[in-house]
Amino acid sequence: MRTPLIAGNWKMNGSAELLEAFGRLFADAQLPTPLEIVLHPPFPYLEAASRSLASTPIKLGAQTLNPLHSGAHTGEVSGRMLKEFGVSYVLIGHSERRQLYRERDEDVYDRLLAALSVGLQPILCVGETLEERDAGRTMEVVLRQVSRAMAPLEPQQRTQLAIAYEPVWAIGTGRTATPEQAQAVMAGIRDYQAGYNSELAQQLRLLYGGSMNASNAAELLAQPDIDGGLVGGASLKAEDFYAICQSAG
Numbered sequence: 001m002r003t004p005l006i007a008g009n010w011k012m013n014g015s016a017e018l019l020e021a022f023g024r025l026f027a028d029a030q031l032p033t034p035l036e037i038v039l040h041p042p043f044p045y046l047e048a049a050s051r052s053l054a055s056t057p058i059k060l061g062a063q064t065l066n067p068l069h070s071g072a073h074t075g076e077v078s079g080r081m082l083k084e085f086g087v088s089y090v091l092i093g094h095s096e097r098r099q100l101y102r103e104r105d106e107d108v109y110d111r112l113l114a115a116l117s118v119g120l121q122p123i124l125c126v127g128e129t130l131e132e133r134d135a136g137r138t139m140e141v142v143l144r145q146v147s148r149a150m151a152p153l154e155p156q157q158r159t160q161l162a163i164a165y166e167p168v169w170a171i172g173t174g175r176t177a178t179p180e181q182a183q184a185v186m187a188g189i190r191d192y193q194a195g196y197n198s199e200l201a202q203q204l205r206l207l208y209g210g211s212m213n214a215s216n217a218a219e220l221l222a223q224p225d226i227d228g229g230l231v232g233g234a235s236l237k238a239e240d241f242y243a244i245c246q247s248a249g
């Protein structure tokens, strides 16, 4: 039995006021069990989030990290610092990091190792562009991203992470993958993992991301290989995110 995981990624959005709204709404939440919920606000909000969300079941997540522990890297934040501020999860290899900030597969792997080395739980993000899907290359691209990031990991390390499948064409576009499209890719990722170790493959949590909202979450989450969601736009309204969490029961 895999515990569902719903993660909200605020990207470069949000406010202290929104954090307080989450704190109020989720403090009295009647949520399905088992369920893990994580919120990934921008770095400056993490400390305020740890206060605002203290009475809620929501855990703290970061959106990226630098692979080094410390040093002369102006503007960067290390995993060790995140851990010190009570962060549990970190997104690695989000398509916006890959596309806008030129993170390559090897950078993704370095970040994955850095997160694991300080006890952060990584959510590895993978997904194909529309061009790649139209060319019939979806599984090739997704499995390349998964294998380059994970192949060098020890079996024990593989149990520490979740994978978010986010078709790039569905992110922020309002165009969601159909449950069948998402399920097909998730099943492919799980089969690929089973090639290493079938028991670990069954434990691996796979999240869907890409225009998930309160209306489509239940159908996506009902798919056998979809264990949760990575939610962008719909995590910017506490009520919408709450409704998605309710769908994970």
Ligand SMILES: O=C[C@H](O)COP(=O)(O)O
Binding pocket: 009, 094, 166, 170, 171, 172, 173, 174, 209, 210, 211, 212, 230, 231, 232, 233, 234
């Ligand atoms: O990290 C979240 C994903 O990029 C999905 O974003 P979205 O729900 O706004 O499409």
